[in-house]
Ligand code: HEM
Ligand code: HEM
């Protein structure tokens with residue numbers, strides 16, 4: 203760690219990991235409710251658990267991105283953060299607001315929550331991933347703006363590199379596209395447009411910039427490859443991501459009442475979206491193979507490589523699987539979608555945040571890398587989580603294919619619930635894989651508490 | 662830049678083939694709709710783009726010999742052709758919209774308007790790139806020893822030309 | 837060198853004229869397909885090899901771009917041919 207103020211990243215990362223654990227617990231609750239319908243009834247209904255699961259995911263990833271930004275931007279800009287105090291204040295605001303929101307989901311009926319929080323003034327609630335009550339949404343904007351101010355000032359007065367510029371543009375994009383969540387038109391088609399302009403333009407647009415910048419940052423550090431080489435890759439990757447991703451939004455317009463030509467435009471452009479993800483994989487492996495030094499933090503290298511591979515599998519391969527209109531006609535909104543959503547979110551964004559944490563946490567705790575045992579445990583947790591996620595994806599895909607067959611293709615289509623009944627075996631297997639994933643998370647958390655001889659801090 | 666160009670060629674290639682194969686399922690409709698196009702305007706546009714590409718070749722040759730000033734003139738000539746292309750194309754689109762034709766009219770017009778507009782945006786981008794190169798050349802920013810900026814801009818412009826060279830016969834001529 | 841470029845430019849213009857002429861002439865659809873594609877192929881090759889100056893460039897780029905041209909035109913020809921029979 204070169205600058206004292208980088209340490210504000212630490213509370214962000216700790217909060218992120220804590221919420222991650224919460225997310226997984228609620229995933230498991232839901233997974234069980236899929237097969238044991240009245241589990242925890244009436245304390246935690248499925249729809250509430252689902253909201254908690256997905257919102258915790260988004261919130262902890264945001265914590266991760268923010269922490270990463272507060273660490274990365276000063277180092278790249280070669281100066282202290284503009285205002286560490288502001289960053290810390292925002293952390294507490296975000297944490298309290300986030301926790302209050304999650305608790306209110308669990309303790310108050312959603313409709314009452316809407317009534318109390320001014321949803322009748324400006325209706326924004328009720329859409330997947332964007333369920334937050336109005337005050338929380340405004341809080342997110344305030345926290346994001348304060349962060350952007352803080353980071354932009356740092357970059358403006360410091361060194362400008364491809365990495366900190368891409369990171370900054372990505373974060374600005376994240377904040378700007380979030381503004382679409384404040385508009386909730388009554389027209390269902392328009393409603394869907396605005397929803398996708400947040401969700402799709404996030405994960406298949408600006409978040410890719412954030413991810414690319416984080417990956418490039420860690421790769422420079424752990425491989426010692428020339429900055430020029432890495433920056434060239436970064437530029438090409440983000441250019442491809444934006445070209446394909448923006449018009450690629452059309453792959454969500456097929457059946458929502460948008461004009462028919464979107465079936466062509468959405469199919470062709472989104473078919474190119476795997477390219478940037480593929481390039482990230484090649485990028486990571488290429489840089490590690492050309493490394494100029496053996497960084498003692500082996501775990502961080504493993505996470506970086508894993509991010510490349512799993513992001514390509516989850517977003518690239520599983521995304522491509524159902525992105526062409528004639529295929530999506532059958533798969534739309536089935537378990538195939540859930541399979542893709544899980545692996546893509548895990549492979550791209552969960553893993554890139556964990557990569558960043560893995561690289562920076564030892565440095566913030568005063569050492570170049572953790573001791574051997576701690577790293578071993580961390581690598582075990584990597585494999586447990588990753589393999590478990592692969593199996594979750596495979597079981598959901600199998601469930602999805604069967605579901606589509608029974609419900610949408612067969613000569614005598616079954617009703618939704620009857621088809622679900624038929625595939626419950628896969629849901630049981632998903633739940634078992636989920637338990638293994640949970641063990642992975644627990645090991646991961648445990649690895650932070652293992653003491654032992656550690657490498658001396660150098661950078 | 663070459664990576665970019667390849668990606669663009671890939672996109673256009675996929676759309677060209679989509680057009681060709683979508684047509685096989687609807688030959689009559691495509692042929693009938695094609696008759697409504699203004700082939701003359703398309704042909705003039707082809708001449709304009711080909712010529713501008715040629716002018717760009719001359720511009721690159723001039724700067725290779727260190728002649729910034731005449732490089733600028735050739736680039737301006739190329740941009741004039743590009744500008745004329747855009748004007749004609751707008752007139753063509755305008756006439757179609759006047760006639761009540763949109764992307765939703767039928768599959769043929771979806772491709773004609775969609776691909777045409779997509780290519781149009783590339784001409785605009787190409788003009789922006791050429792404009793930046795011209796400005797720098799005008800200020801004497803290139804020399805016989807260093808002119809890779811001109812070459813890069815030229816490569817992009819030729820790509821835009823190349824795409825049109827296929828687009829024109831495909832959509833306006835073949836039936 | 838620039839004489840060659842001027843000549844190539846004239847060839848491009850001539851090829852365009854041929855293609856337009858062919859489509860105006862009342863030939864059967866079958867008859868124009870091959871010649872029009874051929875003129876397009878020649879035009880494309882001139883732009884790629886001469887204007888973009890890829891002839892003699894480091895190997896992969898030229899072959900990728902030329903390959904793209906041949907593949908696209910070939911498949912277009914195939915699709916149009918299929919549509920006629
Ligand atoms: C890291 C990047 C990505 C993430 C995190 C992600 C995540 C998701 C999620 C969560 C959904 C479900 C949304 C819903 O609730 O309806 C979804 C849907 C979809 N994604 Fe992705 N995705 C990513 C990249 C991609 C890519 C690259 C493609 C295409 C190649 C793709 C294609 C699709 C399609 C077609 C759907 C709609 C499925 C349906 O019709 O039900 N995704 N994605
Ligand atoms: C890091 C790990 C995880 C990530 C990134 C993640 C992400 C997501 C996302 C994006 C959705 C919404 C999907 C959609 O709309 O299609 C979702 C829903 C869900 N997740 Fe997870 N999840 C994770 C772990 C788990 C685990 C371990 C389980 C349980 C074993 C689980 C069970 C579920 C269930 C049951 C749903 C609801 C699906 C539905 O509505 O039908 N998740 N998760």
Ligand SMILES: [Fe+2]
Nearest residue numbers: 402406451453
């Ligand atoms: Fe998408």
